[in-house]
Amino acid sequence: EVQLVESGGGLVQPGGSLRLSCAASGFTFSSYWIHWVRQAPGKGLVWVSRINNDGSGTTYADSAKGRFTISRDNAKNTVYLQMNSLRAEDTAVYYCARLNHGGAEDYWGQGTLVTVSS
Amino acid sequence: DIVMTQSPDSLAVSLGERATISCKSSQSVLYSSNNKDYLAWYQQKPGQPPKLLIYWASTRESGVPDRFSGSGSGTDFTLTISSLQAEDVAVYYCQQCYSTPYTFGQGTKLEIK
Numbered sequence: 521e522v523q524l525v526e527s528g529g530g531l532v533q534p535g536g537s538l539r540l541s542c543a544a545s546g547f548t549f550s551s552y553w554i555h556w557v558r559q560a561p562g563k564g565l566v567w568v569s570r571i572n573n574d575g576s577g578t579t580y581a582d583s584a585k586g587r588f589t590i591s592r593d594n595a596k597n598t599v600y601l602q603m604n605s606l607r608a609e610d611t612a613v614y615y616c617a618r619l620n621h622g623g624a625e626d627y628w629g630q631g632t633l634v635t636v637s638s
Numbered sequence: 639d640i641v642m643t644q645s646p647d648s649l650a651v652s653l654g655e656r657a658t659i660s661c662k663s664s665q666s667v668l669y670s671s672n673n674k675d676y677l678a679w680y681q682q683k684p685g686q687p688p689k690l691l692i693y694w695a696s697t698r699e700s701g702v703p704d705r706f707s708g709s710g711s712g713t714d715f716t717l718t719i720s721s722l723q724a725e726d727v728a729v730y731y732c733q734q735c736y737s738t739p740y741t742f743g744q745g746t747k748l749e750i751k
Contacts, residue, residue, distance in 0.1 A: 557688075565742040567738075567741065567742070570738065570740075581739045615687050617687075622674075622678070622693035622694045623676050623678070623693065624678035624690055624693035625678070625680075625688070625690060628687035628688055629687065
């Protein structure tokens, strides 16, 4: 069974940092690109970042460029999202999702909540 | 960035009736090399992550009931639920997977009339 489990969310002050993790199981992790998507409370979905299967290629939304870093450890079947200089507007549930052959996100984790507040 | 616009923002349909949601992209999402439209539809119920329904504009994801169908090409797309069931109450999102950032529509809230 394909599973993605996010962790690492929590309450952080503005300007602080958090590292989110996405642990995968049930599929050949090293063959798939992984995305991060976020959803502010009561709002819609916003794509944040992606990483290719071997970690050599990454892309970011403008809102994440220069502050967030996506990485992966294929030996641990885990993707990370390092988030620095956090702002109140980064408050959201962060989902990791697997990319299928059609370019769509076919499996999603349950999400981890990040709250940026003083 | 490609802007995705859904209509309507909310929709109330009677059980057993057809529900139709529109999605328009600000530029074509048709990939000429394989003639595929990189447009996906997702269903999200409260407190749950999104669920992939349709990709390549009209390819139904495995396990998705056949009452869900996608159509369209280029910049205009439609998600149709042929006979609404109670469990279909949710917010539906379209997403272009053609170029980064992979933008979503604002969502359409589907309710029972």
